[in-house]
Amino acid sequence: MLGILQNNPLLLLFLVAGIGYPLGRIKIGGVRLGVAAVLFVGLAFGALDPSLKLPDIVFEFGLALFVYCVGLSSGPGFFRSFRGRGVGHNLLAVAAILLAALLLLVPHYLLGLHPGETAGLYSGVLTSTPAMAASVEYLTRTGATAYATGPVVGYSIAYPVSVIGMILAIYLAQRVFRIDYRAEARSLKDMPGVSEEITCWTLRVERPEVVGHTVNEVVAVHRLKVVFGRIRRGEHAEVANWGSRLEHGDLLTAVGTVEELERAARAIGAVSEVEADLDRSEVDMRQVFVSNPELAGRTLRELELTHRFGVVVSRVWRGDLELLPHADMALELGDRVRVLARRERMDEVARYFGDSFKAVSEIDVTALALGMVLGIGLGMLPIPLPGGITVKLGLAGGPLIVGLVLSALQRTGPLVWVLPYSANLLLRQVALTIFLAAVGTRSGYEFVRVLAQPRGWAMLGASAVITMLCAWMMLYVGYRWMKIPMGLLTGMVAGMQTQSATLGFALDEAENELPNVGYVTVYPLSMVVKIVLAPLLLALLM
Numbered sequence: 001m002l003g004i005l006q007n008n009p010l011l012l013l014f015l016v017a018g019i020g021y022p023l024g025r026i027k028i029g030g031v032r033l034g035v036a037a038v039l040f041v042g043l044a045f046g047a048l049d050p051s052l053k054l055p056d057i058v059f060e061f062g063l064a065l066f067v068y069c070v071g072l073s074s075g076p077g078f079f080r081s082f083r084g085r086g087v088g089h090n091l092l093a094v095a096a097i098l099l100a101a102l103l104l105l106v107p108h109y110l111l112g113l114h115p116g117e118t119a120g121l122y123s124g125v126l127t128s129t130p131a132m133a134a135s136v137e138y139l140t141r142t143g144a145t146a147y148a149t150g151p152v153v154g155y156s157i158a159y160p161v162s163v164i165g166m167i168l169a170i171y172l173a174q175r176v177f178r179i180d181y182r183a184e185a186r187s188l189k190d191m192p193g194v195s196e197e198i199t200c201w202t203l204r205v206e207r208p209e210v211v212g213h214t215v216n217e218v219v220a221v222h223r224l225k226v227v228f229g230r231i232r233r234g235e236h237a238e239v240a241n242w243g244s245r246l247e248h249g250d251l252l253t254a255v256g257t258v259e260e261l262e263r264a265a266r267a268i269g270a271v272s273e274v275e276a277d278l279d280r281s282e283v284d285m286r287q288v289f290v291s292n293p294e295l296a297g298r299t300l301r302e303l304e305l306t307h308r309f310g311v312v313v314s315r316v317w318r319g320d321l322e323l324l325p326h327a328d329m330a331l332e333l334g335d336r337v338r339v340l341a342r343r344e345r346m347d348e349v350a351r352y353f354g355d356s357f358k359a360v361s362e363i364d365v366t367a368l369a370l371g372m373v374l375g376i377g378l379g380m381l382p383i384p385l386p387g388g389i390t391v392k393l394g395l396a397g398g399p400l401i402v403g404l405v406l407s408a409l410q411r412t413g414p415l416v417w418v419l420p421y422s423a424n425l426l427l428r429q430v431a432l433t434i435f436l437a438a439v440g441t442r443s444g445y446e447f448v449r450v451l452a453q454p455r456g457w458a459m460l461g462a463s464a465v466i467t468m469l470c471a472w473m474m475l476y477v478g479y480r481w482m483k484i485p486m487g488l489l490t491g492m493v494a495g496m497q498t499q500s501a502t503l504g505f506a507l508d509e510a511e512n513e514l515p516n517v518g519y520v521t522v523y524p525l526s527m528v529v530k531i532v533l534a535p536l537l538l539a540l541l542m
Helices: 002-007 009-024 034-046 056-081 086-103 105-110 115-125 129-141 150-176 181-187 215-222 258-268 305-309 343-353 365-380 394-409 421-451 454-481 486-497 500-510 514-541
Strands: 199-205 227-233 236-239 251-256 269-271 283-289 312-318 321-323 336-342 382-385 389-392
Touching (some): 034 150, 086 105, 086 454, 086 514, 115 129, 129 150, 129 514, 150 486, 227 312, 236 283, 258 269, 305 343, 365 394, 421 454
Antiparallel strands (some): 199 251, 199 269, 227 236
């Protein structure tokens, strides 16, 4: 059986994934590993024989595609975070990295580790393959070849236990702080990755000060965050546009959060017991798919839908997120939008949006391939640092940074960089599974071999303790002192560790996109700091 698996890497890949994925869905003690279980199944298979590992190209493909898709899905949130508390979030991540480097000095001197092994533990605790590669490159370049295998051995010992430790720390933090992710999400305002509960009310115009004024004037004066859909006046209805003037007794449908709808009701008059949207003979509503590539990346303001078609967009669904539209919201392929228009123009409006499920299930391979080429190319570029050190962003850094930038751009001429939500989610899931299966089989045998020695257990124990200390420092300080939402914070912990498995666990627990936002907020700086610090740590210890 081992021979069959050695000669058929694809069989090994799908066997590891097929066993690991369902195991990750089993809850033990109220927690499940999710897709991270694939890593541990890979370790088990890799421990059976040193040749039982997936080829490098499988590891590289899964890693590069996963981080690129994460970048594409999180670019706007990443850049938006620096307008608020993003700087503090990055400083917290850097503090955790520096703490790990300082704590590693304890086992270095107590256990008598050589510099290469300590650098390997550092790379493994922070699960940074580029940092481990930078350590090997530094030792080779400086002629310290006797230590050159140390980073690989230390990395192999620390990596698996660090992944487990981070996941365990997040699990314990959820229990200790009694986190309710759904309640937390409902309490957040204007946070990317979180959907507020949106509903629709019918309001009656009664206040004299709004009679005769336009919808635009009323919204501007009272700073209302609602979308007005239709106006019913007597027996007739029309689409509510910015220029519609209100008359006493008008019935308006308004979409928004309960809090905003209550404000709108006080500003306009009162909540009506008569629902204005039941009669659809004149003004109809329909949910349509955004599948027209010409609309992708364009804001509702740019599309001028009211001017063109007399249309109002009252809701947008992006995946499972229900969003309240606003003028500066950019549409993405795969979005579902609820439109209100005159009944006779509804088919024309649907054709303009595309409204094709088949079209949003397809991927623009040209844009995807070009983005990957740019990302891989960026990762290959040598970056000179002081002291003659040269580092590279690698497959983990280059595609992520390019994905973030392209996601913020949305499109360049005819090229639409962003993927439909469903396609992005599918590619992320497949790529992460491939990556975890590959890294597990690659590390399993060395992990077990070193653990057969007492010194290996001491190194493993030190790695576990340092991992938990760094994770708890970040989780406690972030949640208690900095008041960072736990959903965002768990993604930041994964980003500090630059660990996709931890991110996968965080996403499974939060059941929203907040961990992705936290992950990409701190990932780029964390990755660069770890790469730079690895050779500096070696220089200090040698």
